[in-house]
Amino acid sequence: MPELPEVQTVVDTLKPRTLGQRIVSVLLNRSDVLTPHGFDLSGHLISRTVAAIDRRGKRIIFTLDNGNRFYIHLGMSGRLTIESPQTDLLKHTHLILEFKTFQIRFKDPRRFGGIWWLGSEEFADAKMGPEPLLIRPQQLAACLAKTRRPIKNALLDQTVIAGLGNIYVDESLFAAGIHPLTLANDISAEKVAQLTRAIKQTLRKALRHGGSTLRDYFDANGDAGKFQKLHAVYHRTAKKCRRCDSLIERIVLGGRSTHFCPSCQPH
DNA sequence: GTCCATGTTCTTTA
DNA sequence: CTAAAGAACATGGA
Numbered sequence: 369m370p371e372l373p374e375v376q377t378v379v380d381t382l383k384p385r386t387l388g389q390r391i392v393s394v395l396l397n398r399s400d401v402l403t404p405h406g407f408d409l410s411g412h413l414i415s416r417t418v419a420a421i422d423r424r425g426k427r428i429i430f431t432l433d434n435g436n437r438f439y440i441h442l443g444m445s446g447r448l449t450i451e452s453p454q455t456d457l458l459k460h461t462h463l464i465l466e467f468k469t470f471q472i473r474f475k476d477p478r479r480f481g482g483i484w485w486l487g488s489e490e491f492a493d494a495k496m497g498p499e500p501l502l503i504r505p506q507q508l509a510a511c512l513a514k515t516r517r518p519i520k521n522a523l524l525d526q527t528v529i530a531g532l533g534n535i536y537v538d539e540s541l542f543a544a545g546i547h548p549l550t551l552a553n554d555i556s557a558e559k560v561a562q563l564t565r566a567i568k569q570t571l572r573k574a575l576r577h578g579g580s581t582l583r584d585y586f587d588a589n590g591d592a593g594k595f596q597k598l599h600a601v602y603h604r605t606a607k608k609c610r611r612c613d614s615l616i617e618r619i620v621l622g623g624r625s626t627h628f629c630p631s632c633q634p635h
Numbered sequence: 636g637t638c639c640a641t642g643t644t645c646t647t648t649a
Numbered sequence: 650c651t652a653a654a655g656a657a658c659a660t661g662g663a
Contacts, residue, residue: 426642443643443659444642478640478661479658479659480642517654524642526643533642583662622653622655623655
């Protein structure tokens with residue numbers, strides 16, 4: 369759901385309103401969405417200004433003027449929006465960051481997302497794979513050579529590459545002409561290079577269209593993405609392939625629905 | 636009422 | 650021991 373293009377779009381739409389602004393008050397409606405549990409979040413946020421907002425994988429990292437950091441993960445159904453203080457509070461609004469003239473609200477019905485306080489320590493991303501938009505083909509090849517899982521499962525693993533989810537793995541594999549069941553360590557160097565290009569092209573195109581809105585995703589201004597209209601395979605089961613006349617197929621891999629064109633992505 | 640959607644973590648299996 | 654597969658989580662919509 370929110371994957372790299374959606375998370376980046378949220379960051380891009382948050383920044384113009386938020387950077388340099390001072391946090392006036394903090395309301396945490398559910399303490400269990402915060403890690404570490406029981407941490408005095410408002411005590412550390414009030415009167416601080418937001419110095420930077422960045423993305424790493426699917427995480428939205430806030431840096432304060434004193435160097436402290438925290439990040440928000442949108443999980444499956446999380447939304448971060450800029451709201452007027454007068455706007456009615458929606459159900460499942462877990463956190464409100466109040467600024468002088470507006471609020472940032474974090475709403476997440478399914479609560480797979482949350483807020484993680486990092487403090488001043490070096491960002492703990494040791495377990496995260498490289499950024500898809502920066503990854504080099506040899507880097508991806510080295511990682512894939514070490515695992516015998518189907519490529520679909522490997523690309524969903526955030527320690528292999530950080531930021532892809534179910535939509536963009538399916539779309540990238542289609543763009544690269546690779547069947548999702550292909551074993552990761554069976555893919556030639558040439559094909560991995562093609563896959564690297566396909567991932568970058570797919571993500572950049574999705575970014576240009578503000579990400580994909582299936583149901584829950586909206587950017588910080590409340591606007592939906594448009595890339596779902598251009599999906600080649602995701603959620604297009606039994607529809608005609610856009611490149612040939614075959615019908616898109618759906619299988620389940622790693623407990624996730626997986627869509628592909630049997631002709632364009634031969635096994 | 637049942638089933639399905641999915642990102643991540645935890646548990647079980649091989 | 651490690652790698653991989655599977656279950657669990659939570660809620661709303663079909």
